[in-house]
Amino acid sequence: NAGVTQTPKFRILKIGQSMTLQCTQDMNHNYMYWYRQDPGMGLKLIYYSVGAGITDKGEVPNGYNVSRSTTEDFPLRLELAAPSQTSVYFCASTRGQTNSPLHFGNGTRLTVT
Amino acid sequence: KNEVEQSPQNLTAQEGEFITINCSYSVGISALHWLQQHPGGGIVSLFMLSSGKKKHGRLIATINIQEKHSSLHITASHPRDSAVYICAVRSRGSQGNLIFGKGTKLSVKP
Numbered sequence: 052n053a054g055v056t057q058t059p060k061f062r063i064l065k066i067g068q069s070m071t072l073q074c075t076q077d078m079n080h081n082y083m084y085w086y087r088q089d090p091g092m093g094l095k096l097i098y099y100s101v102g103a104g105i106t107d108k109g110e111v112p113n114g115y116n117v118s119r120s121t122t123e124d125f126p127l128r129l130e131l132a133a134p135s136q137t138s139v140y141f142c143a144s145t146r147g148q149t150n151s152p153l154h155f156g157n158g159t160r161l162t163v164t
Numbered sequence: 165k166n167e168v169e170q171s172p173q174n175l176t177a178q179e180g181e182f183i184t185i186n187c188s189y190s191v192g193i194s195a196l197h198w199l200q201q202h203p204g205g206g207i208v209s210l211f212m213l214s215s216g217k218k219k220h221g222r223l224i225a226t227i228n229i230q231e232k233h234s235s236l237h238i239t240a241s242h243p244r245d246s247a248v249y250i251c252a253v254r255s256r257g258s259q260g261n262l263i264f265g266k267g268t269k270l271s272v273k274p
Contacts, residue, residue, distance in 0.1 A: 084261065093168070093250070093264035109261070141207060150195055150214060153252075153262065155207040 053077050057142050057156035064132040064163045072127040072159050074142030080154070082147040083125040084109075085117065087138040088158075094141065100125055101147065132163045167191050170251050170265035177272050183238040185268045187251030190232065197262060198225050198236050199250040207250070210236075241272045 055076045064070055076083065081102045086094040096109030100119040114136055116128040125144075129136060142156040168189045177183050187196070198210045211218050211225040213234065218225050222241075227234040238245055248269050252262040 086264075091266065093166070093266045094252075094262075095264075096261055099261055139205065143207075150212055152209045152212050153197060153199075154209070155199075158205045158207075160205070 055142055055144055055154050055156040057140075057159050059159060060157065061160045062162070064129075064161065066132060066134065066163060068132050069128070069130050070132070070161075072129075072140055072142075072161075074125045074127065074156060075123050076125075076142075076144040076154070077123065078144065078146075078154065079122060080144035080146050081122065082145045083119065084143045084153075085115070085125070085127045086141045086143065087111065088141060089138050097127065097140075129161075134163050137161060137163045166265070167263050168251055168253055168265040170249075170268050172268060173266070174269045175271070177241050177270070179242060179272055179274050181241050181272075183241050183245075183270065183272075185236045185249050185251075185270070187234045187236070187265055188232060189234075189251075189253045189263075191253065191263065192256045193229075193232075193253040194256050194258075195254045196227055196234050197252045197254070198234075199252060201248040201250060201267065203247070210249075238270075243272045243274050246271050 058073045084099045085097040095111045098117040100106045140159045145151045171186045201207045213227045222239045224237040248267040250267045251265040
C-alpha cells in the first residue's frame with residue numbers, strides 16, 4: 052500500500068517555465084488537496100477536490116491549475132513559474148468523513164530562479 | 165490574528181524531559197489534528213481528536229472544546245522526537261480542509 056505518492060521530489064525551474072507536480076493515491080480517497088509550505092508559515096491550501104471531476108480553489112490558487120480526471124490522480128500545474136512559487140508542495144488525501152485522518156505525500160521542493 | 169496559534173514556536177529539551185506543546189484556535193471545529201514533520205520533510209498524522217484525550221505510546225493529546233485548546237504531551241522525550249509538531253483544525257462545515265498552525269520546532273538533546 053503506497054499511500055500518497057508525489058513526484059518529483061525536487062525541481063529547479065527558470066522564470067516563465069511550466070511544470071506539473073504529480074500526485075497519486077491508492078486508498079480510494081475522494082478528497083485530495085494541494086498545499087504549499089513556506090518557511091515559518093503554516094501550510095496553505097492551493098486547490099482541493101472532493102471527487103473525480105470536481106475541483107475548487109483554496110486560499111492561494113493564483114498561478115496554479117489542477118484537474119481530477121480519476122479518483123487516484125490530482126496533478127498540480129504551474130503555467131508560468133515565478134520566484135514567489137518557490138516553496139515545498141504537499142499533496143494530501145482523506146476519505147472525507149469528519150474524523151478521517153489526512154495522509155500526506157513526501158513533498159516536492161520547487162525552486163524558481 | 166491566526167485562526168490556529170501554537171506555543172511555543174521553538175522548544176529545546178533534555179532527553180527524558182516531559183514536553184507540552186499547546187494549540188489554541190478561534191473557529192468552531194469538527195476535529196483537531198496533531199501532525200509530525202521530520203527534518204526530511206515528510207508529514208505524518210499523529211492524532212485526530214474531537215473530544216477528550218488520546219494516547220499512543222509516549223504521546224498524549226488532549227482537547228478542551230469549550231476552551232478551544234489542545235495540548236500534545238511527550239513523556240520521557242528522546243532525541244528521535246526532534247521534529248516540527250503541527251496543529252491543524254477542521255472547521256465545521258468545511259470540505260475536509262484543515263487550517264494549520266505554524267508549527268512548534270522541538271529539539272531534544274541527548
